[in-house]
Amino acid sequence: MSFINLDSITKLDDLIKLSSEKPVVLFKHSITCPISTDASNQMSIVDGDVNIVIVQTSREISNTIAERTNIQHQSPQVIILKDGNPIFNASHYDITADKIEKYLK
Secondary structure, three states, X not given: OEEEEOOOHHHHHHHHHHOOOOOEEEEEEOOOOHHHHHHHHHHOOOOXXXXXXXXXXXXXXXXXXXXXXXXXXXXXXXXXXXXXXXXXXXXXXXXXXXXXXXXXX
C-alpha cells in the first residue's frame, strides 16, 4: 500500500484518465475525526495505491470529486473509479480493506 497525496485538480484529472487502465482509489480523510482514523488504518493495509485527500486542506478537490462522481461528500469516504466512473463507494465504518481489494483485482 502506498498513500499518495491528492492535492491538485490536475492530479485528479490524471487519476480519472488512469482509471481507464486500472481501478483508482480515492480516500477522503479528516485529520480531526476518530472514525476517519479507523478508516485510515483500514486503508493502510490495502494492497495498492490509495490517493488520499485531506479534507481540511483540500476542500476544493473534495468538492470536485463529489461533483464529478455525483456522490455526496462524506468523510471518511472511499470512492473507486473505473473508466472514469465510480464503481464503489463507502463511508465511515463501511470502509474496510477487504471491500476495497475486491474491486482492485
